[in-house]
Amino acid sequence: MGLILKIAWRNILRHKSKSLIIGAILFLGALIMTFGNGVVGGMDKGLQKNIVEGFTGDAILVANKQESDNVFMEFMGRSVEPILNYPTLDSILHTLPYVDRHMPVGKNALMHLSEESSNPGFSFVLGTDFERYTKVFPNCVKAVEGRLLNPGEKGILMTTSQREELYNWSNIWCVAVGETLDVSKLPEDIKKDSASLIIKDSLVFMGMNENNATYDVRLPIVGIIKYRALDKIFGHFPIMDIESYRTCMGYLSAEDKIEVTGERKALLEMEGDNLDALFGNSALMVANTAPVKGKAVAAKEPATVAPTQQDIDAGTYNMVLIFFKDDIQSDEGLRRLNEDLKTAEVRAISWKKAFGIIGSIAMLIKSALFVFVMFIFFVAIIIIVNTLSMAALERTNEIGMMRAVGARKGFISNMFFCETGLLSAVFGGLGIVCGTIAVHVVSALHFTSDNDMVQLFYGGDTFSPVLSSVDIVLAVFQLALVTLIAVVYPLRVARSITPLDAIARE
Amino acid sequence: MNIIEIRNLKKDYPLGNTTVNALRGVDLDIPKGELMSIIGPSGSGKTTLLNVIGCIDGASEGSVKVAGEEITALNDKQITDIRLNKIGFIFQTFNLIPVLNALENVEFPLLLMKKFTKAEVRKKAEKLVDDVGIREYGHHKPAELSGGQRQRVAIARALVTNPHIVLADEPTANLDSVTGASILNLMKEMNEREQTTFIFSTHDANVLKYAHSVVKIRDGLIVKE
Numbered sequence: 259m260g261l262i263l264k265i266a267w268r269n270i271l272r273h274k275s276k277s278l279i280i281g282a283i284l285f286l287g288a289l290i291m292t293f294g295n296g297v298v299g300g301m302d303k304g305l306q307k308n309i310v311e312g313f314t315g316d317a318i319l320v321a322n323k324q325e326s327d328n329v330f331m332e333f334m335g336r337s338v339e340p341i342l343n344y345p346t347l348d349s350i351l352h353t354l355p356y357v358d359r360h361m362p363v364g365k366n367a368l369m370h371l372s373e374e375s376s377n378p379g380f381s382f383v384l385g386t387d388f389e390r391y392t393k394v395f396p397n398c399v400k401a402v403e404g405r406l407l408n409p410g411e412k413g414i415l416m417t418t419s420q421r422e423e424l425y426n427w428s429n430i431w432c433v434a435v436g437e438t439l440d441v442s443k444l445p446e447d448i449k450k451d452s453a454s455l456i457i458k459d460s461l462v463f464m465g466m467n468e469n470n471a472t473y474d475v476r477l478p479i480v481g482i483i484k485y486r487a488l489d490k491i492f493g494h495f496p497i498m499d500i501e502s503y504r505t506c507m508g509y510l511s512a513e514d515k516i517e518v519t520g521e522r523k524a525l526l527e528m529e530g531d532n533l534d535a536l537f538g539n540s541a542l543m544v545a546n547t548a549p550v551k552g553k554a555v556a557a558k559e560p561a562t563v564a565p566t567q568q569d570i571d572a573g574t575y576n577m578v579l580i581f582f583k584d585d586i587q588s589d590e591g592l593r594r595l596n597e598d599l600k601t602a603e604v605r606a607i608s609w610k611k612a613f614g615i616i617g618s619i620a621m622l623i624k625s626a627l628f629v630f631v632m633f634i635f636f637v638a639i640i641i642i643v644n645t646l647s648m649a650a651l652e653r654t655n656e657i658g659m660m661r662a663v664g665a666r667k668g669f670i671s672n673m674f675f676c677e678t679g680l681l682s683a684v685f686g687g688l689g690i691v692c693g694t695i696a697v698h699v700v701s702a703l704h705f706t707s708d709n710d711m712v713q714l715f716y717g718g719d720t721f722s723p724v725l726s727s728v729d730i731v732l733a734v735f736q737l738a739l740v741t742l743i744a745v746v747y748p749l750r751v752a753r754s755i756t757p758l759d760a761i762a763r764e
Numbered sequence: 765m766n767i768i769e770i771r772n773l774k775k776d777y778p779l780g781n782t783t784v785n786a787l788r789g790v791d792l793d794i795p796k797g798e799l800m801s802i803i804g805p806s807g808s809g810k811t812t813l814l815n816v817i818g819c820i821d822g823a824s825e826g827s828v829k830v831a832g833e834e835i836t837a838l839n840d841k842q843i844t845d846i847r848l849n850k851i852g853f854i855f856q857t858f859n860l861i862p863v864l865n866a867l868e869n870v871e872f873p874l875l876l877m878k879k880f881t882k883a884e885v886r887k888k889a890e891k892l893v894d895d896v897g898i899r900e901y902g903h904h905k906p907a908e909l910s911g912g913q914r915q916r917v918a919i920a921r922a923l924v925t926n927p928h929i930v931l932a933d934e935p936t937a938n939l940d941s942v943t944g945a946s947i948l949n950l951m952k953e954m955n956e957r958e959q960t961t962f963i964f965s966t967h968d969a970n971v972l973k974y975a976h977s978v979v980k981i982r983d984g985l986i987v988k989e
Contacts, residue, residue: 261872261875264864264868265861265863265864268863268864269863272862272863655857655859656859656861656862658859659855659859659860659861660861660872661844661847662818662820662847662853662855662859663847663848663852663853663872663873663876663921663922664844664845664847664848664849664873664876664877664925665844665848665876666840666841666844667840667844669876756820757820757847758815758820758821760855760859761811761815761820761855761933
């Protein structure tokens with residue numbers, strides 16, 4: 259081996275230009291691959307951290323009837339199916355040892371209607387018990403104007419991006435209740451329209467579902483909010499109190515339960531004999547016969563009794579966001595959750611699936627980067643194969659003579675392999691080291707961006723590429739694979755050289 | 765005792781649609797310790813004969829025994845081992861490994877044999893380098909040596925394994941007459957001292973005086989011994 263190494267190393271030095279060409283290709287390939295892995299790793303980690311911890315949880319429970327898994331980002335059309343048995347789910351979830359916490363929410367597209375505009379706007383809205391929401395997702399939103407929702411308060415927290423969308427649709431500019439328009443704070447492109455802006459501190463929302471059994475509700479704009487991270491994505495989701503959301507969607511709300519416990523309960527429990535008396539009364543009651551997906555409500559009147567947590571939970575939700583305990587892997591948690599909730603008419607889906615294309619973005623970019631790196635390596639392999647094959651043919655005399663004096667084919671193979679392996683180890687290794695350094699340097703520089711796409715690429719507001727030991731092992735493995743593939747053909751060329759070829763060359 | 769026994773050796777080369785009969789039935793016995801010259805015009809088959817004897821080329825037909833071993837039916841590994849252990853080569857154009865110095869070139873076949881320690885290899889190589897008179901150039905790369913010096917390194921490399929036979933294909937063709945004469949003297953000296961069989965091909969009539977015997981070959985047949 260010492261002899262082979264000696265010859266291989268000296269040959270590398272002897273054919274400096276060829277060695278440098280091959281080395282440069284290997285260096286660049288390894289550098290790009292390592293840095294790329296760092297970028298994708300950082301993006302994956304950032305997206306996971308910001309999306310999971312800031313918005314979705316590790317897994318999402320949806321009703322079995324829900325066809326699409328893409329419950330957050332599926333555009334107009336299908337509404338998210340309601341979950342009607344949350345109290346049962348809640349009691350089961352509390353018994354599962356691997357579930358850390360959970361948060362039920364409503365989520366659907368709502369229309370906003372306006373007296374001033376014939377064009378209705380649309381928003382994905384999260385219906386939440388906001389007090390509970392902020393406990394499960396602490397500091398996930400901040401009010402840039404107005405304030406956040408108080409416990410039990412009805413209203414909407416409009417996101418800055420949805421406010422701009424609404425402006426684009428209908429020239430309406432939202433302000434928080436009690437605040438006046440400060441023109442100087444308007445975005446530049448809106449400032450010029452400030453005179454014609456329709457200023458609103460409340461909006462009328464109306465649910466959208468296949469049965470049209472929804473209601474329109476006017477809600478005060480309590481605050482204008484921004485999400486702590488990935489606001490460009492999460493900003494599509496204004497937050498509404500759960501009761502108003504349910505009312506918009508025509509779902510059973512806590513107030514309905516309260517109402518039913520009062521005077522109406524007596525009416526509903528009335529025996530058949532007394533029904534005539536009902537019709538004899540001057541009161542007119544119109545039954546809501548629409549086959550709504552949630553439990554139908556008959557009419558909307560303000561509740562006189564504040565709903566309890568139990569009352570709130572008895573109403574309809576669209577999904578339950580689940581956080582697993584720290585030591586539980588997402589896949590394992592998902593599998594166990596689906597097993598434990600088999601009979602509960604719900605299924606658990608991963609946050610990646612629930613977030614549609616956004617959830618898969620890391621995988622998509624990773625795949626694209628992999629294809630790009632593979633393309634570079636493919637080109638590298640062709641160049642290396644060509645260079646090494648030429649080198650083998652140029653060294654016919656030397657190789658033929660070695661064979662003539664007793665070197666076996668294996669010796670020639672080892673010599674060639676050793677040469678390419680040394681180049682790969684030195685230059686490729688250097689590429690991996692430089693890539694690793696670049697990842698750390700870039701990460702330390704804390705590049706930030708407000709741009710939508712760039713934030714996706716960063717996996718958050720800050721560019722934080724991260725490299726795991728697995729990534730480095732993978733890079734070494736890829737480099738070894740490239741070396742192996744690149745050396746196969748030249749090796750065959752070199753092995754096929756006979757002593758006679760050397761003599762014939764003379 | 766014959767170190768080489770050749771019977772009805774034929775060697776054909778395909779050339780386009782035709783076949784060239786390079787050797788057309790050679791019979792030859794070469795005793796151990798011989799210093800033999802093979803002469804003949806270009807294309808007569810002398811290089812082909814040397815190549816077949818040296819296991820560099822295969823026979824199309826016939827039998828070739830080298831040191832008692834029939835070589836025509838051996839596989840690549842066995843043939844390579846015979847070249848390593850029983851045959852030494854001296855080529856017309858020296859053919860040294862360019863990245864190794866003179867001493868390392870001489871060590872090369874010994875290292876391939878994997879029979880000796882590093883120290884033994886170095887000792888044997890140094891002795892041979894000394895014997896061929898290039899001791900002071902032992903650490904020079906081939907590119908730093910003259911033609912004569914390189915051929916001396918090639919002779920040392922051919923002899924270092926104590927082969928049964930040393931084959932030299934026109935060893936003085938690329939050397940000036942003085943250097944050529946010194947190389948031939950060296951080969952003769954080695955032949956006498958080590959009793960190694962030397963077979964060399966040549967065009968040069970001046971070379972013949974060094975040989976114990978001369979084989980003349982023409983059109984693939986031995987015409988005179």
